[in-house]
Amino acid sequence: MSEVIVITSGKGGVGKTTTSANLGTGLAMLGKKVVIIDTDIGLRNLDVxxxxxxxxxxxxxxxIEGKCRMKQALIRDKKYSGLFLLPSAQTRDKNSVTPEQMKKLVETLKDEFDYILLDCPAGIEQGFQNAIAGADRAFIVTTPEVSAIRDADRIVGLLDANEINKKQLIVNKVRMDMVHKGDMMSVEDVMEILAVDLLGVVPDDENIVISTNQGEPLVGNKTLAGTAYMNICRRICGEEVPLMDLAAKNNIWNKVSRMFHR
Amino acid sequence: MNILEFFKRKNSGSVAKDRLKLLLVSDRANCSPEIMDMIKNDMIHVISKYMDIDRDGLDIQISQTKAEDGHLVPVLFANIPIREIKNKI
Structure with a gap:
């Protein structure tokens, strides 16, 4: 059975593309056949x-314009033979594709892949409509910031309106040191505000920058973010994986400083 | 920042949460002040048939409440001061 998942956020820069790349790679590592589609036409990024x-x-x-066959456009991953990328166009604009065309394209991929991940562009215009057209499940990526959460809430409403009912939240770039100090909303706060089921939490990790520099997703390696992404992939496959302890530093100094900040 | 301010400072995390909660209520309701005014006038019109109400003291707003399943749902909250209940119906 094939599942079509859109990865969306509303706001830009919260980590949709990084999340798409890591979840796609992680699912392929777990032996699934995966294609990740970059739907951000005009601003191609998933390839790099x-x-x-x-x-x-x-x-x-x-x-979509019939200039090539699907097989010619799909790019096989360097490491994992079950992972493919369908890149977006760089020199076109988002109006060159319609939601109906996207839906049809996604349908044709369903026979061959276990998971079809759609990396959604920022915003709520045509590009967003295209990305969600064929999806039957959505991952909403957000960070514990007011702007990202406000946009995520808007996205939840739009997904509701488009009858995409399977929605799950990924809280990205969490800094536990700041949460402990009370200077960042906790994952619980974010969940309370958005009222969407939680799929996973990814800590703010400088290894993400390093892995993006190298063009190699870090999912599955020993870094905090790598472990967090792999946990999410296992949850997608139906496994029950507890949320990891994001280095909850409970030493005396932290306790004392929290007392003063309360 | 003096010492007193340092100890009294409210955590910015909870400031963010409180601001967002308020903001999202109006975002979700998508209700313009004009529409709220129309609702208010209609309510005055209907209730005035049965009660003498204080029109200036009337306050309506959209806020949130916990539903039975624990989820927050928007509610229309109206506070209408009654001057006198008309007994003749």
Missing amino acids: VMGLENRIVYNLVDI
Whole structure:
């Protein structure tokens, strides 16, 4: 059975593309057949994050316009043979594709893949409508910041209106040191405000920057973020994985400083 | 910042949470002040048939309450001071 999942957020810069690359790679590591579609037409990014930018010949718009076959546009990952990328077009604008065309394209991929991940562009315009058109499940990425949460709430409303009822939240860039000091909303706070089921929490980790620099997703390695992403992948596959303890430093100094900040 | 301010400072995390909660109520309701005014006038019109109410003291707003399943749901909250209940119906 194939599942189509859109990864969306409303706000830009919260980690949609990084999350798409890591979840796609992680699912492939777990033996699933995965395709990640970059639906951000005009601002292609997923290819560089995955380190596949030199292999692109055809793109999403080429398939829709009938310039190539699906097989010609799909790029196989460097490491995992079950992982494919369908890159977006860089020199076109988002109006060159309609939601109906996207839906049809996604349908044709369902026979061959276990998971079809759609990396959604920021915003709520045509690009968003295209990305969610074929999806039957949504992951909403947000960070513990007022702007990101406000946009996420708007996205939840729009997903409701489009009858995408399977929605789950990924809280990204969490800094436990700041949460402990009371200077960052906790995951519980975010969940209370948005009232969406939690899929996972990803800590703010400088290894993300390093892995993006190298074009190699860090999912599955020993870093905090790598472990967090792998946990999410296992949850997607139906496993019950407890939330990891994000280095809850409970030493005397932290306790004393929390007392004063209360 | 003097010492007193340092100890009294409210955590910015809870400031953010409180601000967001308020903001999202109006975002979700998507109700313009004009529509709220229309609702208010209609309510005055209907209730005035049965009660003498204080029109200036009337206050309506959209806020949130916990539903039975624990989820927050928007509610229309109206505070209408009654001057006198008309007994003749």
